[in-house]
Structure formats: structure tokens, C-alpha cells
Amino acid sequence: MLPLRAAAEEKFDVSSFIFGHISDAYDWHITTINGKHISIPLPVILIDDGLHVFSSSKFEHGAEYGGYRIAPDGEPHAGKIVRSADGSRPLDISITKNVLGLLIASAILIVLILLCARWYRTHDPLKEAPKGLAGLLEPVIVMIEQDVIKDAVGPEYRKYSPYLLTAFFFILINNLMGIVPFFPGGANVTGNIAVTLVMALFTFFMVNLFGNKHYWKEILWPDVPLFLKAIPIMPVIEILGMFTKPFSLMIRLFANMLAGHIMLLSVIGLIFLTAAMGPVLNGSLSFVAVLFGIFLDCLELLVAFIQAYVFTMLSAVFIGLAHPQHETN
Amino acid sequence: MSLITPDFGLLFWMVVIFGVVxxxxxxxxxxxxxxxxxxxxxxxxxxxxxxxxxxIEIERFEGDQARILEQTRQQKAAILKEASDERNALITKAHDEASQEASKVLQAAREQIDSEREMARRELRSELSALSVAVAERIVRKELSDESAQKALLDRYVEEAVRDQVN
Structure with missing residues (x-):
């Protein structure tokens, strides 16, 4: 996973080590043995005067292929596929490391939940206590649905619980996969702003597409003195609020997961950074780094759950706010 | 380092993947x-x-059961008490009757004894008078010669006889 030999021989570059792990990539780098990179090449899909599909292994060692290259550091689109001629970006829907990570996590999630659902199809839940996978997942599902969704959304919660449960488990499994340091895991999926942006957009549509008329009245014509509405200060603030809520969801999940990855990688990077500084310093700092790494890994497990929980809870609260009960007074 | 610029390809795939999931x-x-x-x-x-x-039903049943038991116990006590009263009354009555009967029998016996004693006395008296007459005959036969002596003797006898009678 780490360029050990290279680290020992030349200066270890912490920032490229960290960013190499948290950014997206066109191949999935697994490890480096004797200076030889072992990575899984992933399909590159470009739409640029037709569809171009080829393996990312064509770009190995900075090679050009079919008029495209990966922009080196210093260029505006560093690390991305650009046209060789002018350095501009084609429409790029490659299956990158993060996309593959998402696919793997999604496949695991679907299998887990459908197996759990299958138990309920094949057994009578009134006569049997759930066993195995259903016994493992049911308490979590019930906790999220009854303690988070039901309390936050209100009486109509049954309509929204599939979305909120999907969001919870989707974020949770991607967070957990991000902690696993080797192949099927390790992709910084939920610490990528594109992923959290899509999650936040889904919540945005869930909130605003199904908001009732009291919700829209509170936004466009709230119960405040007339001059606050005539010069539309309050409506502007409320409409802004519609967007800041999912925006905060996006940033919170992104920043928390990214920060977790960066912290963990920094601590591990300490070992390689001090490799050139003599065995005493390196040994003692390695010991500290391992202890700290264990602590941070445990913390990340907690954060993985908490962030999924918080995203679900806040989404539920926003959906609940979009269904105000008409106040009768 | 495009950390905060969302990449289009990833956005696209995320929408597709999350949508399908x-x-x-x-x-x-x-x-x-x-x-x-x-x-x-x-x-x-x-x-x-x-x-x-x-x-709740069981509790109610248990309450009923206890009440019925209590009732039965009271009834039992009442019946026992009644029986004992009756027995006592019977004994007392029998006692009274027996003592009445006994006194009646005693009374009858006493009356019979009295009447028999009266009869015996009467017999004795008649026998005695017959005997006295016989004795008097004999004495009269022997001492008829002296008239005054006869008379004095007779008086004495009579007097004696009366005294005996009184005693």
C-alpha cells in the first residue's frame, strides 16, 4: 500500500501520500512491492465526439492514449483525464475508484437488506423471533425508524422511512468501508463532496417535493409583520434556508469523513516520515503512531455511525418541518 | 487538488447508484x-x-373464591352453633321431662303408700276393736258380778283405747 522502499530512499512526501489516498483515482492502487505498483485498472468512459471506453492501464507511467492523458500536478485539472492537445476536460464518466467503491458497498448493502427482507417473507414474524442477519439488522432498523424517523417526521413517517433508512444504511456502509484499509474498502467515498452533494440533493427533493401547503405558506408568506414581507426579507431568508439546510448536510458529512481519513493517514504517515530520522525516533514514533492509529480507528467507527445517524436525523427533521400541522388557535 | 469541486463523473454515477439502491x-x-x-x-x-x-379476571376469580370460602366457613360455624344449641336444648328438655316424670312417680308412690298405710291402719283398728271386744267379752264374762266395778273398768278401757287412738 505504501511505497516503503521509495520512502526509505527518497524524501517521503506526506501531502501526496495523504491526498493520493483521499482523492479519486482512475485505478485502484492496492500496494507497491519492490517499487512495482500493484493496482486494479478501471474502465475509463469518455464522451467526446462519441463514446470512448478503454482501460485506465493505458495511462500507466504518464502515457498518452487516444489523444488523452492524465494532467500532471500544476495543471488546472491535475490528476484528471484531459485532451492531450489543449489540456481541456472531455465529458468523463469513468468508473473511478470511488465509483467502484460505491458499487461494492451498494451491492453489499442490497444483499444484506434483501436477505433480511427474505427472512420476513419466508418466516412468520408473529411466531418466530428473527435470527441471524434479520436479528442483527432488525434492532438497527427499528431504532432508526422508531427513535429517529418517527419522532422527527411525525405521524406521516411511514411514507418517508424507506428513503431515510436507505440513506442511513447507505452512508453507514460507505463510511465503514472507508475505514477498511485494503481493497474492497479504503475508498474515501463519503468524504467526497460529489457523493455528499447527491445525498443532500435527495434530501432536498424529499423535503420540498412533499412539503404541504402550510410549509410553503411559512416560506413565502410567513406570520410576521407586513413590512417584513412587503420588502421580501423573510421570504428571501426562508428560501435561502431551503438551500442552506441540505448544504449543511453535505458539508457536515463530507468534512467529518474527510477529516477522519486525513487524521488517520497523518498518524500513519508519521511512521514513514520519520523513517529517515534514525531508528530510535522512528521506533518510538511508530509505537505512538500505532497506538494513536488504533484510537483513531475506534473513533472513526463511532464517527461512521454518528454521521450516518446525524444525516438521517436531520433529514428526518427537515422533512418533519415541511409537514407542519395546521395550528388551530 | 479538487477536494471541494464535485467531479461530474462521480456525481453522475452517484445519482445512478444511489437511485438504484x-x-x-x-x-x-x-x-x-x-x-x-x-x-x-x-x-x-x-x-x-x-x-x-x-x-384482572384471575384476580377477580381469586377474590370470589376467597369470598365463597369465607361464606362457607361462616355457614359452617353457624350450622355447628345451631346444632350445639339444639343438642343443649334437647338435653335440657329431656332432663326436665325426666325429673318431672320422676317426681310424678314419686308422688304416685307416696300417695299409694299413704293410702295403703291408711288402709292398714283402718284394718288394724277394726281388728283391734274386734280384739278389744273379744277381750272385753272375756273380762265382762268374768267380772259381771260387781256392777260398779264393771262400770269403772269399762270406763278405764275406753279411756285407754281413746288415748291409744290419739297417739
């Missing part, structure tokens, strides 16, 4: 699980309510 799980996954859990929750609540009702 959402569709599959919202159609075939979570509703089945939550529905089953809701069913069971309702079933458990219903069972708990029924158990509570059954408990």
Missing part, C-alpha cells in the same frame, strides 16, 4: 421489514393487553 431497497427491502416489525409490535401490544385482562 434507493429504488430496490424502498421497493423490496425496508417496507417488508418495517411492515413485519409493525405487525409484530401490534401483536405484542395486543397480547400484553390480553394478558393484563386475563390477570
Amino acid at each position: 434507493f429504488f430496490i431497497l424502498a421497493k423490496f427491502g425496508f417496507p417488508i421489514i418495517t411492515k413485519a416489525v409493525h405487525q409484530r409490535t401490534e401483536y405484542i401490544e395486543k397480547s400484553l393487553r390480553e394478558a393484563e385482562q386475563a390477570r
Whole structure:
């Protein structure tokens, strides 16, 4: 996973080590043995005067292929596929490391939940206590649905619980996969702003597409003195609020997961950074780094759950706010 | 380092992947699980309510049972008391009757004794008078010669006889 030999021989570059792990990539780098990179090449899909599909292994060692290259550091689109001629970006829907990570996590999630659902199809839940996978997942599902969704959304919660449960488990499994340091895991999926942006957009549509008329009245014509509405200060603030809520969801999940990855990688990077500084310093700092790494890994497990929980809870609260009960007074 | 610029390709795939996951799980996954859990929750609540009702019923039965037992015990005590009263009354009555009977018998015996004694006395007296007449005959036969002596003697006898009679 780490360029050990290279680290020992030349200066270890912490920032490229960290960013190499948290950014997206066109191949999935697994490890480096004797200076030889072992990575899984992933399909590159470009739409640029037709569809171009080829393996990312064509770009190995900075090679050009079919008029495209990966922009080196210093260029505006560093690390991305650009046209060789002018350095501009084609429409790029490659299956990158993060996309593959998402696919793997999604496949695991679907299998887990459908197996759990299958138990309920094949057994009578009134006569049997759930066993195995259903016994493992049911308490979590019930906790999220009854303690988070039901309390936050209100009486109509049954309509929204599939979305909120999907969001919870989707974020949770991607967070957990991000902690696993080797192949099927390790992709910084939920610490990528594109992923959290899509999650936040889904919540945005869930909130605003199904908001009732009291919700829209509170936004466009709230119960405040007339001059606050005539010069539309309050409506502007409320409409802004519609967007800041999912925006905060996006940033919170992104920043928390990214920060977790960066912290963990920094601590591990300490070992390689001090490799050139003599065995005493390196040994003692390695010991500290391992202890700290264990602590941070445990913390990340907690954060993985908490962030999924918080995203679900806040989404539920926003959906609940979009269904105000008409106040009768 | 485009950390905060969302990449289009990843956005596209994320929408597709999350959309598919959402569709599959919202159609075939979570509703089945939550529905089953809701069913069971309702079933458990219903069972708990029924158990509570059954408990109340049992408590009521136990109360009834205790009351019936208490009633039976009181009845038993009452019956026993009645029986003992009756027995006592019977004994007392029998006692009274027996003593009345005894006194009656005694009375009758005493009356019979009295009447028999009276009869005996009467017989004795008649016999005695016959005997006295016989004795007097003999004496009269012997001492008829002296008239005054006869008379004095007769008086004495009579007087003696009267005195005996009184005594």
C-alpha cells in the first residue's frame, strides 16, 4: 500500500501520500512491492465526439492514449483525464475508484437488506423471533425508524422511512468501508463532496417535493409583520434556508469523513516520515503512531455511525418541518 | 487538488447508484421489514393487553373464591352453633321431662303408700276393736258380778283405747 522502499530512499512526501489516498483515482492502487505498483485498472468512459471506453492501464507511467492523458500536478485539472492537445476536460464518466467503491458497498448493502427482507417473507414474524442477519439488522432498523424517523417526521413517517433508512444504511456502509484499509474498502467515498452533494440533493427533493401547503405558506408568506414581507426579507431568508439546510448536510458529512481519513493517514504517515530520522525516533514514533492509529480507528467507527445517524436525523427533521400541522388557535 | 469541486463523473454515477439502491431497497427491502416489525409490535401490544385482562379476571376469580370460602366457613360455624344449641336444648328438655316424670312417680308412690298405710291402719283398728271386744267379752264374762266395778273398768278401757287412738 505504501511505497516503503521509495520512502526509505527518497524524501517521503506526506501531502501526496495523504491526498493520493483521499482523492479519486482512475485505478485502484492496492500496494507497491519492490517499487512495482500493484493496482486494479478501471474502465475509463469518455464522451467526446462519441463514446470512448478503454482501460485506465493505458495511462500507466504518464502515457498518452487516444489523444488523452492524465494532467500532471500544476495543471488546472491535475490528476484528471484531459485532451492531450489543449489540456481541456472531455465529458468523463469513468468508473473511478470511488465509483467502484460505491458499487461494492451498494451491492453489499442490497444483499444484506434483501436477505433480511427474505427472512420476513419466508418466516412468520408473529411466531418466530428473527435470527441471524434479520436479528442483527432488525434492532438497527427499528431504532432508526422508531427513535429517529418517527419522532422527527411525525405521524406521516411511514411514507418517508424507506428513503431515510436507505440513506442511513447507505452512508453507514460507505463510511465503514472507508475505514477498511485494503481493497474492497479504503475508498474515501463519503468524504467526497460529489457523493455528499447527491445525498443532500435527495434530501432536498424529499423535503420540498412533499412539503404541504402550510410549509410553503411559512416560506413565502410567513406570520410576521407586513413590512417584513412587503420588502421580501423573510421570504428571501426562508428560501435561502431551503438551500442552506441540505448544504449543511453535505458539508457536515463530507468534512467529518474527510477529516477522519486525513487524521488517520497523518498518524500513519508519521511512521514513514520519520523513517529517515534514525531508528530510535522512528521506533518510538511508530509505537505512538500505532497506538494513536488504533484510537483513531475506534473513533472513526463511532464517527461512521454518528454521521450516518446525524444525516438521517436531520433529514428526518427537515422533512418533519415541511409537514407542519395546521395550528388551530 | 479538487477536494471541494464535485467531479461530474462521480456525481453522475452517484445519482445512478444511489437511485438504484434507493429504488430496490424502498421497493423490496425496508417496507417488508418495517411492515413485519409493525405487525409484530401490534401483536405484542395486543397480547400484553390480553394478558393484563386475563390477570384482572384471575384476580377477580381469586377474590370470589376467597369470598365463597369465607361464606362457607361462616355457614359452617353457624350450622355447628345451631346444632350445639339444639343438642343443649334437647338435653335440657329431656332432663326436665325426666325429673318431672320422676317426681310424678314419686308422688304416685307416696300417695299409694299413704293410702295403703291408711288402709292398714283402718284394718288394724277394726281388728283391734274386734280384739278389744273379744277381750272385753272375756273380762265382762268374768267380772259381771260387781256392777260398779264393771262400770269403772269399762270406763278405764275406753279411756285407754281413746288415748291409744290419739297417739
